[in-house]
Amino acid sequence: MSEFNPNIPIYIQIMNSIKQEIVSGSLKPGDKLSSVRERAETLSVNPNTVQRAYQELERESVSETRRGMGTFIVEKETLISDLKSEMAQAVMKTFIEGMRGLGFRDDAIKQAIDRELDGGQTT
């Protein structure tokens, strides 16, 4: 379990890393995803797990399977921005929950963000 977080299902972690690749540009809309088996071998995970990740991506309309050819990233103009905002939202949610857990109220959270962005001086 070296590269994987034990608290999150592996298939979700795989999905996230693929989404990350799309957002960062290493995977472009229309690109073919490596086969289930190849990815399973590279990551040293069960092919079933990769299969599930691919199926979920398809369900989320991030990818599509073309019969006899493989799985491809959908050619949607808004794909990258959609994913970006979806992933950003997840990051923000975790951040806000964390800050609230520390006792910060919403105003204080906004101030902390500004300070951090200005030069990293928090009290």
Add this chain to the structure above:
Amino acid sequence: MGRKKNVLLLLAIFGILNVIAYAAEIGGTITDINHMNSMLGFWVVNAIGATSIAPIVMFFLCSTGHVSELLYKDSSYLMLTVPRHGWEILGGRFIAGLVEFLACAIPAGFLLSIHAAILLPTLSSDRVNPLMAFARIYQQVFIVNFVPVAQILLLGLCAFAIVGTFLNFAVVASRSFVKNKGIATAVSIAVFITVINLATQWGGKFSNNFNWYWNIDSFSGLMNNGHMPTMAIPIASVLFFLAIAAALFAAASWLMEKKVEL
């Protein structure tokens, strides 16, 4: 394959052993066999002895086809996971054992015949040279007396199969229900002896009553004055033994498939 090496090594040793013995014998016969140097004589006796005993030992060792090795060493794991019926495994090993035995026995027989060719003429009145004696021996064994020799070989084959089956049954049984190799061996030897005694007695009586004998008697003269007696083989005993062997083979095959564990 590992066994092939062993057999070849054995044959090589015997080859060398006997060649030296031949040299001694020929030297002895030319001068006078009675005055053969005692050390050479010793060598000759050893060579002949070893070459005669080895096939007998191999008879017992090979008749089982080394099945005990199969069941007691790690490599047997493989054998037991293989999709082969019990009889296929035991039968195959038996044939391999037979081939191994013949690979040893035939050369041994050949080597001994050379000794006979050199030594026998000295015992009879006519001075035949070894080459002629050699030819004559083979003529007597394989051509003139072909039928009785074949019959004896057939009996030998039956004996080989019977001994092998009995021993294998003991080995397979030991791996299936008795578990303790020592106890299993002791029990099987006891059973072996008992069964042989009973079978010989009953078979003998049976054959006697019905006068069921197989007469091996068509020997014609060896060495001019030789005359082999008629060998009367009680057929009932032989059939009895073969039947028991067949039953044991079936039992061993069944055990192999259903009960043997590692």
Add this chain to the structure above:
Amino acid sequence: MSVILETSKLKKNFYAKHALRGIDLKLENGRILGLMGPNGSGKTTFLKIIAGLQKSSGGTFTVNGKPAGYETKKTVSFLPDKNTLYPWMSSMDAIDFYADFFEDFDRNKAIDMLSFMKLEKTDKVKAMSKGMIEKLNLTLAFSRRASLFLLDEPLGGVDPVSRERIVSTIIKTWTEDSAIIISTHLVNDVEQIFNDVAFIDDGELILTGDAEALRIERGKSIDQLYLEIFANR
């Protein structure tokens, strides 16, 4: 979904010792099961019974619906934890041997795998290191088109690089129609390839389930779960 292996109350006794106390297990096609437990818990006994090397003392099992016997041996490929090849054999000899005995053996696949494992065809078993023998045995076991693969501690005594190759080979060989059972102590190296896991102790299954589900439910890796379960027993 077809059931490759199903055991029902499988028991095994060695005189007084209860090695297996009634194992109920079901394994479907395409799944990889991790069988974990301490030494002497019954893992090897279980696998040997399914492979045909031992006979159960009670209970039954079927492989592809067929009861234990000659038929099941044809579709079960067993990789034992000790070497079972003759010392005089070379890799090629071993391949020929397997090809003779198993109808479903794929020679070409075996030869390819040999080079993937960096083994020479002419190397003899007696000259091979433990890791090399393990890799050769794995090659042979996996070149069969079997329905059920049973691997008994395939990673023991093998260096980390070879371990990776072995895990890679397992994934490569995985097919939708077959199932694989891996018994191991080295949980950390392989847990992400398990679909299902089964923890066994003293002949009994104490926990079974889907690997992913257990990880989320318990909030820890299977390796950590193993420690947690067995530290207190």
